[in-house]
Amino acid sequence: MRTDESLRTAEAVRDAERWTPRNYHPLPVVIAEAKGAWVTDVDGRRYLDCLAGYSALNFGHRHPQLIAAAHAQLDRLTLTSRAFGHDMFADFCRELTELCGKDLVLPMNTGAEAVETGIKVARKWGYQVKGVPADQASIVVAEGNFHGRTTTIVGFSTDPDARDDFGPYTPGFRIVPYGDLAAIEAAIDDTTVAVLIEPIQGEQGVVVPPAGYLAGVRRVCTARNVLLLADEIQSGLGRTGETFACDHEGVVPDLYLLGKALGGGIVPVSAVVGDAAVLGVLRPGQHGSTFGGNPLACAVGTEVVRLLATGEFQRRSAELGARLHAGLRDLVGHGVLTVRGRGLWAGVDIDPALLTGRQACERLAERGVLVKDTHGSTIRLAPPLVVSAAELDHAVAQLGAVLQES
Incomplete structure (x- = not known):
């Protein structure tokens, strides 16, 4: 991992904004390494990647x-x-x-x-x-x-x-x-x-x-x-x-x-x-x-x-997706309004009286889970198909904790 002081997160974010137009509004996370379902930022902090590059990383990082x-x-x-x-x-x-x-x-x-x-x-x-x-x-x-x-x-x-x-x-x-x-x-x-x-x-x-x-x-x-x-x-x-x-x-x-x-x-x-x-x-x-x-x-x-x-990844998505959706549905009525999706893909509507989607993503990032918002108070989860059951449970638990604190 690179440790140059100039690459610390805050400086890296500011530098990116200096040299690019503001056509994206990324979370303040600057990734330096990744493997499987996990990424590591320039400060050495690890995050569970539950976005997977908008499905570009279905097989995880560096399969x-x-x-x-x-x-x-x-x-x-x-x-x-x-x-x-x-x-x-x-x-x-x-x-x-x-x-x-x-x-x-x-x-x-x-x-x-x-x-x-x-x-x-x-x-x-x-x-x-x-x-x-x-x-x-x-x-x-x-x-x-x-x-x-x-x-x-x-x-x-x-x-x-x-x-x-x-x-x-x-x-x-x-x-x-x-x-x-x-x-x-x-x-x-x-x-x-x-x-x-x-x-x-x-x-x-x-x-x-x-x-x-x-x-x-x-x-x-x-x-x-x-x-x-x-x-x-x-x-x-x-x-x-x-x-x-x-x-x-x-x-x-x-x-x-x-x-x-x-x-x-x-x-x-x-x-x-x-x-x-x-x-x-x-x-x-x-x-x-x-x-x-x-x-x-x-x-x-x-x-x-x-x-x-081989069919392995389709089966994993179906089986683990059922677990993910069950966990998310347990949050309905506790800060979540609705859950949609199929397999390892879910859209979660957060109660807008509690949080915007962006705020939910920021607070999840603070807890080491990366997701992305869309359209107001909706967040999307699309973890890589190599994710484990325990990692999915961890992501859902962190979302539950964010909602409970709000």
């Missing part, structure tokens, strides 16, 4: 199998660009398609890039396959969505912080209430090429739709010849107790949009996974990414897929 894969690849080859092939590409694509039950993978880097790719592919499919007139393609999205921060994506956000003052916005999107199947069906017409939806809305506060909603969306999309694009960037890859959140209702989308945990907490990796009838509309020169599918990303991503292929 040994993932670190070994990265080290081995760093010693051989890191980048070629897609102008050439490389020897890690085929394995990554084949194993990810097998995990998803699909034909093709288009690797990218970030979640927003995956969403943008899905939008482009859906529009091109609409024009070339469905026969939508040129430049008239429409996509149905949900209120409360969070799909990224590009100018196209924020244009159909309903969060003022994400959207305001970034216009003019890209047309072609129809916003309907989340969880309302009839509203989706009513919004679809002959120009509609896709429904883009999060199976669980993470940034909105881990909002789970009504039972049968996802299956209903799948039925409507199939009946109306519309693609279903599932943004599983936060909800996928073991987070909810299944490989994908869609699996809870037996739903298979036309395109999976993946990211975050696919990079193993080491490198940014995202992907769009679908069948040849959809992804196959792309031709050389029509879409790409310099770093998308690079050797280092493929080496790490392949190991992530192999970890998931």
Whole structure:
């Protein structure tokens, strides 16, 4: 651990604020080391990480199998660009398609890039396959969505912080209430090429739709010849107790949009996974990414897929998630209003008469537990899937203590 006096927490926080715009409002914790479910700050204090990089660290910090894969690849080859092939590409694509039950993978880097790719592919499919007139393609999205921060994506956000003052916005999107199947069906017409939806809305506060909603969306999309694009960037890859959140209702989308945990907490990796009838509309020169599918990303991503292929992490998420939710529900009526979520993912609404979400996060950090607030008095918990039962109990106990003191 680095011990230079200039890196003590207060100084490090002030330095970061000097050289960056205030587009984030982080907790006053400056992390220097991490392993598994724990991080250590520059002062040597340890914290239980119950955010896991918004699901980017599903397998914990520095998982040994993932670190070994990265080290081995760093010693051989890191980048070629897609102008050439490389020897890690085929394995990554084949194993990810097998995990998803699909034909093709288009690797990218970030979640927003995956969403943008899905939008482009859906529009091109609409024009070339469905026969939508040129430049008239429409996509149905949900209120409360969070799909990224590009100018196209924020244009159909309903969060003022994400959207305001970034216009003019890209047309072609129809916003309907989340969880309302009839509203989706009513919004679809002959120009509609896709429904883009999060199976669980993470940034909105881990909002789970009504039972049968996802299956209903799948039925409507199939009946109306519309693609279903599932943004599983936060909800996928073991987070909810299944490989994908869609699996809870037996739903298979036309395109999976993946990211975050696919990079193993080491490198940014995202992907769009679908069948040849959809992804196959792309031709050389029509879409790409310099770093998308690079050797280092493929080496790490392949190991992530192999970890998931065993089913171990999905089982851990389901079993430990039941324990987490039971513990959180015991706090309802004792400072907690409601608890939502699935697997190792929970949104907790704190009584606003006691604390804001930010205050709850600050007081939990003082007790050595890291979580993140969203939308007023809601906090989110997303511990890594390597967390232990005792560690979960500790996190819930600390939240209970914070509420009792308030």
